[in-house]
Amino acid sequence: MHTVSYLLSFYLFLGTNVGALVACILYKIPKIKAPHLYLLCGLVLTALLVLELIPHALKEYGFISVAFGASLGVLICMGLHDVMEGKSSPTYRPAFFLIASIAVHNIPTGLAIGSTVDHPILSTSFIAAMMIHQIPEGLAIMASLLLSDRKRLSILVFFLFSVLLSGIFFFFSILGHSLALPIKLNGLILGIAIGFLLFTAVWEFLFKKHS
Template sequence: MGIISFDLIPHTLKNFDFKGVLLGALTGYIVMLLIGHFFHHKEELNVSERTLGFLVAAIFFHHIIMGFSYGAVTLFNSYSFLTAIILHQIPEGIAIMTILLIIRIKGITFLYIISILSVVFGVSAFLGESIKETARTVDTLLTGTAIGTLLFVTLNEIIGKSKKQFGRIPLLLMITFGAIMIKIYISLLPD
């Protein structure tokens, strides 16, 4: 919630067309609903494995957007932007590793996942570099898609399914603590 509230949404509202972002967010949310429909019909998957699937799918879309933005905006020589991208990967890696530890999957799976996500980022950066003239519209829609996918995972899969395990008050305290930590983290990133 902290990343969405303090980083993704403010940055998006400042830099992109609201209608395009809204269309992208609806698209992302619908895509995640469809992915959820297929995951929820497989009896052999438990809740944590589905959550991992949703999280990786959301981060996959997010990496497409980040890579595309990085390539399209021509910030290859911006060390602060590159530093922000590198530091931004830390919470994503922690989230993936935490779920892998909960469902007791070996660490090699983590390496496979981050390798795939890295390739997706690189290919997206290359594509962003190659289609700069239409990049703004595509970037707006992709950013909206990232918001929609991350909102789905955060609200439905992580917070929604954690209510039963933790209760409302402890969950609210954890969300608040996490949001405060993300706010501090974002304030320390270079501009």
């Protein structure tokens, strides 16, 4: 069981880093400016939410727990935004919210996969779906780091956080194999992650950067 979790965590790490590589390539293109990357990240995250995360969450966990979690996630982001206002680089906040949202998102994902890891889910299509799912998230995190005041450390910081995110997934996949958590709790956690991503995509990437 641990071998499967290790492999899935590695594929998650790999997909995230592919997204980071795409961000680095785009960043080096002279015609692509900071507003273009912010817009791209906002649109990518919005598409990920609308086309995949929200429909999947509603189908698996129901409207009430997901909507409550998403509302709670947005409120938490608003509170964190007010606390961080003036205390950190404004261009560094999107990376913080993104990493936090993906970390929260990896909790129910790890629990769900850990609870079904004994089934033959480790197919080529499943692995490809995991990697593709991580690419836009890696792109958005790396782009926000490259556009921050700490761009010289962006690659190292990204590597450390990508290891952390994979580690969170691995830990909760192990936990999910041994625990049977209520479905509503998973829906609430995933809803919080959706709220984090929604706030980051709309406020930090789309509205604020282009207002």
